[in-house]
Amino acid sequence: MTRLLETSTDHGRRSDGDDGPDGPVATRPARGGRRKEAWAAAILLLPALFGFAVFWIYPTIRGTYYSMTDFNLLREPEFIGLENFRQIASDPQVWSSLRITAVFAIANIVLVMVLALVLAALMQRLNLKTWLRSVLLLPWLVPNVAIALIWGWLLDANVGYLKNLLDSVGIGGVTFYNPKAALWIIVMISVWSGLGYTALLLYAGMLQVPAELYEAGSIDGASETRMFFGITLPLIRPVIALVLVVSFIGSFQVFDLVQVGYGNNPIPEVRVIYYYIYQLAFSFHRMGYASAVSILLVVLLGALTYVQLRIMRANRSDLA
Amino acid sequence: MTTTTAAPAAVSTPVRQRSRFVPRGLAPGRLGAWLVLGLVIVATVFPFYWMVRTSLTPTADLIADSDRLFPTDPTLVNFRRVLGLTTTEEAIAAGGTGASINFLRYTMNSFIFAGSVALTQTLSCAAAAYAFARLTFRGRDGLFVLIIAGLMIPGIFTLLPNFALMRELGLLNTMLALVAPSLLVTPFAIFFLRQFFLSLPRSVEEAAMLDGVGPLGRFWRFALPMSRGPIATMILITFVGMWKEYLWPLVAGNSESTRVLTVGLSVFQQQSPNTRPDWTGLMAGSTLSVIPVLIILIFLGRQLVQSLNFSGGK
Numbered sequence: 347m348t349r350l351l352e353t354s355t356d357h358g359r360r361s362d363g364d365d366g367p368d369g370p371v372a373t374r375p376a377r378g379g380r381r382k383e384a385w386a387a388a389i390l391l392l393p394a395l396f397g398f399a400v401f402w403i404y405p406t407i408r409g410t411y412y413s414m415t416d417f418n419l420l421r422e423p424e425f426i427g428l429e430n431f432r433q434i435a436s437d438p439q440v441w442s443s444l445r446i447t448a449v450f451a452i453a454n455i456v457l458v459m460v461l462a463l464v465l466a467a468l469m470q471r472l473n474l475k476t477w478l479r480s481v482l483l484l485p486w487l488v489p490n491v492a493i494a495l496i497w498g499w500l501l502d503a504n505v506g507y508l509k510n511l512l513d514s515v516g517i518g519g520v521t522f523y524n525p526k527a528a529l530w531i532i533v534m535i536s537v538w539s540g541l542g543y544t545a546l547l548l549y550a551g552m553l554q555v556p557a558e559l560y561e562a563g564s565i566d567g568a569s570e571t572r573m574f575f576g577i578t579l580p581l582i583r584p585v586i587a588l589v590l591v592v593s594f595i596g597s598f599q600v601f602d603l604v605q606v607g608y609g610n611n612p613i614p615e616v617r618v619i620y621y622y623i624y625q626l627a628f629s630f631h632r633m634g635y636a637s638a639v640s641i642l643l644v645v646l647l648g649a650l651t652y653v654q655l656r657i658m659r660a661n662r663s664d665l666a
Numbered sequence: 667m668t669t670t671t672a673a674p675a676a677v678s679t680p681v682r683q684r685s686r687f688v689p690r691g692l693a694p695g696r697l698g699a700w701l702v703l704g705l706v707i708v709a710t711v712f713p714f715y716w717m718v719r720t721s722l723t724p725t726a727d728l729i730a731d732s733d734r735l736f737p738t739d740p741t742l743v744n745f746r747r748v749l750g751l752t753t754t755e756e757a758i759a760a761g762g763t764g765a766s767i768n769f770l771r772y773t774m775n776s777f778i779f780a781g782s783v784a785l786t787q788t789l790s791c792a793a794a795a796y797a798f799a800r801l802t803f804r805g806r807d808g809l810f811v812l813i814i815a816g817l818m819i820p821g822i823f824t825l826l827p828n829f830a831l832m833r834e835l836g837l838l839n840t841m842l843a844l845v846a847p848s849l850l851v852t853p854f855a856i857f858f859l860r861q862f863f864l865s866l867p868r869s870v871e872e873a874a875m876l877d878g879v880g881p882l883g884r885f886w887r888f889a890l891p892m893s894r895g896p897i898a899t900m901i902l903i904t905f906v907g908m909w910k911e912y913l914w915p916l917v918a919g920n921s922e923s924t925r926v927l928t929v930g931l932s933v934f935q936q937q938s939p940n941t942r943p944d945w946t947g948l949m950a951g952s953t954l955s956v957i958p959v960l961i962i963l964i965f966l967g968r969q970l971v972q973s974l975n976f977s978g979g980k
Contacts, residue, residue, distance in 0.1 A: 389882065396850060405826075550974055601912075611940060
């Protein structure tokens, strides 16, 4: 692809106002053509916008309204103002589940990120074949429900293969339902299932780093470790930022592993926020309160994402 | 990592692909790197191996075989009973609870659910993405930002009202309720496909325009066929995502006729006694949920990996 095309990608979102004097002439339709374009756009957008309006915007409005009601699905929602939010403030389960989720998210992200960076650097170093790379993608493709079951079996208290293996090397107590270990087991499972995927994303970023930089580095006698920290890491920062933000939002939504793994045998130590909201809505039928807690989650995630993007300066690439 | 400085050699090697080291020999650092990678690969694959191994083990041998890498007396009976192909007596004899478990049906439901969403959603999002990438109309950028903002909303926030809506419409436990929220749109697909259309050379469409082909024709007859690869990838990614989906099918479609594999598995687990879970049956069910993605990985793994290069590299 030519350089010209690449730049036109970056500036693809041109304003729809006046035609600049140096704009590509052929893409600017005449006045009649522009009206025709607007019609065509409406037709092309119709299905997606319909879906977006009905299943994204409408529920957003409705959910916000529910958060200010007492609603159990059977009666009409009853407006109670900010009562639900007042209740959240004094509901220890909200805060404990948020704390558990935060611990999970931070541990998960830090571990995945560090391990994935090492793995990606190894892939780059060894020029790993595509089929071997795709093997690493396997856990990411498998439903979390199956993953929860597989690990539940590997760590079965009686005959779990991995549990016995760990026992035999002196690491005891790593059983699925051990309350002290449970949260860390979930962290470990999610690191295991997200590692390959994250490493491949980072590896893709590493492929964009110009080889000349490494050549220059080695001429200057820089070690590989030094080049990793001095060249690779700073240059793939936008990819790292993207992965961080995405996995942060994802980690806060951990649910399947907990619900499938521990739904039968609830352990308070693993009650994450999604699971609590799910229980509120579908076990206790407190839709209004559940909506209020999920609004809290929306606001919290929005704020944290904003902070992350600011810190990482994600939109600025040193490679540009 | 140990340091293997091969400065002069690095300069003289022709650069075939950007930023790849061209290593020589089996330096100790390289050996260590392979060792770590081998370990990661084994750790990635082993749990799946153990799943398959267990699914082929007769329940009676579960404990005796618990530390054997191969089943002493391999059998397919666990698959037969979770697929509902055995009589209740046979299933109980093989270690089941005798409760009706019909993974054949759940697998079919999963295919219908994931397949229909993947096809429809990708087409609908491709149309929208094309409009965002190539057409000029008022409010375009604002609309695009609004849709992308949808990426930030945790699913459970819209899930609750969507559940209420499906309930009011009397659609709970129908296939329509399962597919509805994701059938037409997901912000990620619009983002991904718009990005691709922007990178497509304009020349073909410009030539078509000079020949009097309207915007819809340019999309349908030129842009769409030229994007076969990325669209196929998007269909694939969506299919996998839907195949993994659990929470929405759990609340909106947990009846025998609409139950998908993930929900079927979790129901199966809840029916199985807590003290003595039916591991051979559960692993057979899990294996069924892994087989399709394994097939995708074997035949289309290269495409999947390259799509990550696309989304990660940009």
